[in-house]
Amino acid sequence: MESAEASFAPRPLLRTRLTARFGLAHPILSAPMAFIAGGALADAVSQAGGLGLVGGGYAGLLPGEPELYEELPLLQGRRHGVGFITWALQQRPWVLDELLGSFTPTCIMLSFGDPRPFAQHLHQLRIPLLCQVQTLQQARLAVEAGATAIVAQGQEAGGHGGARSTLPLVPELADYLARQSPDTLLLAAGGIMDGRGLAAALLLGADGVVMGSRFVACRQARTALAALQRIIQANGDETVRTTAIDALRGLPWSDVYSYRVLHNALTRQWAHREAEARSMYGSWSERYEQARMNQDFDTAAVAVGEGVGLIDDAPDAQAIIQRTVELAALLLGRGTAQYGLPGKREDLG
């Protein structure tokens, strides 16, 4: 591991409290995406100078989830985080205990539920807790839980999320933390796809970003080829937030969360019929699981954010990180007057 890290030394371009606290070259975390973010992706992101998070997802509640004890060894000791969907982990808390018995993650990220029941154990082990939140109220709970960092997730995000948007949520939480808990780091998530998004997030008061969708389309992600093709072709008008899919497949998500996915035959069929889908709770569970296994993305969802319109390739994770930080550093260095003219970016050089 030492020699692998020594052979590639990412050049820091943007120093923030996040890079200092976690010893990173770049203020970028890859999101712990269920099914998508395995050990290979986390490893590539960490090797490139960010911090890769492995998706612990539903803690094994769903069939076919990647096994953490197979994914984590792929990191060969390199630094990484692991993220869980909190309400699912609450049903299967031993998964975290077993994980912490065998591995030493750099951090644990909890999203979608009350993090407090898990906090003390993590504090005892001195493992930083990251809490992904969608509201100010949830941020308060995260502070109470002693989170090292709060991830402010806007509704632009791919996968599950809430109702508030990145642009106002991040500065509101930055102000809140400055008043109430100035040592708590703030990360922005939702719609951050490139250097423009990273620069914007830092200007809004974040110490770094969590990027998900951008890494769905990369060489090291566990994304099915048929899903990848849809992602590369789609524009940002083609995603939707829906609660119908979780109702039909019988997953007990609270209705404060919805699921951002690419439009497909299923989302069109169930558009504006969410109450009806709820009344049919779980009736599609087998059909949906079959479609997922068969990579039938007319039925199974392709989870991706509104930023999908900014994705037109599936490069190496390292290339994504490099071009993101380079452009962000350029934009931040040159000031906002020249921002927003992608076609004229060469003028900036």
Ligand SMILES: Cc1cc2nc3c(=O)[nH]c(=O)nc-3n(C[C@H](O)[C@H](O)[C@H](O)COP(=O)(O)O)c2cc1C
């Ligand atoms: C395919 C996919 C799966 C996701 N799965 C999870 C998950 O299991 N746990 C979680 O905390 N967040 C999950 N997320 C949300 C991310 O943590 C993050 O908030 C989001 O990707 C950020 O927005 P972006 O997609 O616009 O980059 C997922 C996102 C995507 C795109």
